[in-house]
Amino acid sequence: MTARLVTLIVCASAIVLGCSRPGGVVTVWTDSSEIVAYSEVFNATRSDIKVVVRHRSDLVASLRNAITPPDLIIGSYLATSTVMSQMSATDQLISRSALSREDFYPEFLALGKWNDRQVLLPVSFDLPMIVSLSDGSLNRTTAFIVSADELRDAAADFNVLSGNRFTHVGFSPRWDGRFLALFVRMSGAGFREGADGTPEWDHDRLIAATDRLSDWIVEANRSRALDAAFSERYLYDPLRVLLDRGRIAFVYKTASEYFEQNDLQRRTTRFSWPAENRIPVPDSVRMAGIPDRAANRAGAEQFVVWLLNADVQKNLLERARERRMRSFGIAGGFSALIQLNEDWFPNFYPELLGMMPQESELSFPNRLPRNWSAIVDEVVIPWVDDVVTGKNGDGSFDERLKTWLLRHGE
Template sequence: MRNEKLYRRCAFRIGIGIFALLIFFLCTACANLAPRALVWTDMPELIIAAQLFNRENDRYIIDVEYKAFPASEIIKTTKPPSLIIARYMLSNLVMKKFASLDELFSEYYLDPNDMYPALLNAGKLGSKHVLLPVSFDCELIIENKSETARAGTAMLDPETIRQTSQAFTRIENGKISSMGFSPRWDLGFAENWLLAANVGFTPNEKWKPTSVPAISDDISSWPVLWNKQNLEKCIEGLLSFNSDIGVSQQDDFAFTYFNMPGYQLVLEGKVLYWPMKASEYFKLPHSIREQLRYRFPAVDHKIILTENSRFIGIPRGSKNRKAALEFARWLFVATNQEKIWKEMESQQLLPDYVGAFDGFSSIMQVNETIFLRYFPEYGQNPLLPAAIPEPARIPDYWEDFSRDFLHHWLEAVMSNPESRVAIDQGFRSAFEQYMGIMPDWLISNH
């Protein structure tokens, strides 16, 4: 009798254990059956957004894979991911790889009026939105707050920068003791100025790398297209800064004083203006920022965007579109972006990142509320939607093109004022030499 009771008790416990195991395996199987969407991105911090999304829902799972250049990868791959969030996505060559996102507006109730109009429009291919903006960065001009106590303008046009810079510059005994501004101090700033002036540098879809074009050829046969008139006008404008000061004098000034951060040069009165990306400025310690003021340099009444505008898209032929759409819609909710900010804050990442996407959000409400809460000084000079232009449609290989060619050409042309005599010809000649040693990554993309 006693053995029988013991047997029953053991059998009952074994049954309960088996039942619990069945429940566990069933739950595990259900989790494994949940559609998984793979995201390619050049933003490692996006994994925080994916973790929050996965935690909040049990229907879909988002996996994040880092790619240095997702836009280039999508051109070559035969197995696209479910979603891409990255830079350099706006060339037609890349945009043709993506499917329409219009159902985010019609079925997922994403309000297009929540986004900056120019950024939203940039993602259209024909009449369809194949890409949507996620984040962007822009150039700032920083100055000493005490120098601009009476300044009321939020934007600085080239002529204002030129005049105030000239008035600030001091030359004593043939040497510069203080200098207003020079685009030579940051060639990345100069590059973005060119893009803002609609110089182009858009990839030529018809180009075939069968031979290096001769310098006399029509540019329609070149791999990258540019606007000759805008290029010449823009370079002449950049060269007009400090045109009355010798290049050697400017170099001596830089050699003497540029052993400290640019903002320190501003605070010590050595320079009037210093160019910085917004994402860099807002990473400065609060004790530094409260001594500075920023304004937006403007070209044709528009701010200057950097090359780091990021867009989201679903590649054609990709799997798990439903999960990708759900995650995309989740990302565009202001309260969800606030959760990302808070999670990054709890992980002490905010000193190294400006918000969820290391820049301004494409959702206006996020910048007007969340960004403002973390950076109160933003309220003194906020972004104006009408002042934001469409990002330039630069090639997916822009980083290599910029580093290996454009940066060096700009440095050479801006160090030689006589080069303004034949700007376009000099550009063609330098570009021709560059194409002669063009790396395999460019050829393989076509």
């Protein structure tokens, strides 16, 4: 796409929004490094407006403590009441046809609604992967979708026991804490934000998930002791190194991690999407919102409408490829625009040809409490791991979570 065409898109958006070309500075807070590069492209098309990007590692806390809010926020874990209650409605961007509702994943778009108003717009999302060597002998790894039971059985077939220890293990759920969190979500634990802003979940399904994980370790990997001994003996090397050496058969990764690898690393592997019914989209979806007290709302609208334009995103993907940037996709993930993913991503990432999930095959996360990323890392994953390894000495998940919330003033 030429700079002239990008400029025409910006001007057309201004007409659709029913306003004159806004001027001044648009301040954007984001946890995404890619937004800096996008702002440079946008700024090159405009002489009357400038987007200035400020990095914030914790957008929720930054917004909560801000004396002067930004004009626009773009980042992860924004679909929480703490943030959404401070955002202004963006319904007019859709109702005036600056953006088309039909272009977005319905569940993803619905995640941004607060009190029947669209206060957050979807930008991008990641996906989980189970990766194996492309020349492996396990034909089950060629599946488009792999269930937890299929992964468990295929991994068990790979295990090699020599004497009283494993020399090869197909997969252990404990190798990556993110897989434990993914597994309980696939099992229907249903973590979500409650009316008081704290986590809610399905207790019975959470317990059932930990029971299944325990059975995986004890039955497929023979025992907790054997599973732990293999990890202690071999996991000083990165999992990808162990995969290349044939010591293990499967590795958990996210799509962004996978596609940020170089071509040679990807060429020697293949992947499947883990799912029970639908593929669970990780909680770290990226969304955009305009705070109620934004000083330059008109400018923020112009930038976000530009960013969510399919032709602009194709141009951004092409620029990233030409410059050999390691970043994956749009803002580090798949686009919130359905057709861009299904029709264009395989052109830029050939491994996705025939492997790009349809909209009906994806399950987006619920609205989640603030500090959810920390709760997962410091409560959910450690507690599940303790249960699976038989170390759960400090009580139920409820008790562990209450202790954490009290310690953090929640």
